[in-house]
Amino acid sequence: VLPRDVWSPPIIKPDAHTVWTAGTTVEVSWDTSTRPRQVTNYDGRLVLGYLEDGDETDEHLDFDHPLAEGFNLTQGHIQVRVPDVDPANDYVVILFGDSGNRSPRFTILN
Numbered sequence: 001v002l003p004r005d006v007w008s009p010p011i012i013k014p015d016a017h018t019v020w021t022a023g024t025t026v027e028v029s030w031d032t033s034t035r036p037r038q039v040t041n042y043d044g045r046l047v048l049g050y051l052e053d054g055d056e057t058d059e060h061l062d063f064d065h066p067l068a069e070g071f072n073l074t075q076g077h078i079q080v081r082v083p084d085v086d087p088a089n090d091y092v093v094i095l096f097g098d099s100g101n102r103s104p105r106f107t108i109l110n
Helices: none
Strands: 011-013 019-021 025-030 043-050 068-072 077-081 088-096 106-109
Touching: 025 088, 043 077, 068 077
Parallel strands: 019 106
Antiparallel strands: 011 025, 025 077, 043 068, 043 088, 088 106
């Protein structure tokens, strides 16, 4: 068995300038150019969360309602429907698979 590497692909979109509208379909994308030869887990899961001012550690992740799951991380993007959430500018998405990777804060409007 070959050793496997942990892969945490950086999220490209959403970024700090992104504004999503609840109920619309948007694309989340990540950089696949850093993929190692052997990856522990290719099965992706995308979860929405938010950060509160002054607390960068509690991401308030909505594991019960993932934006997407069961996709291959090597595809580099996935389209998701923006959930009906309170409007705010402190949302983040976390890309899980081999490792977790957080987007910058972005905005969701109603």
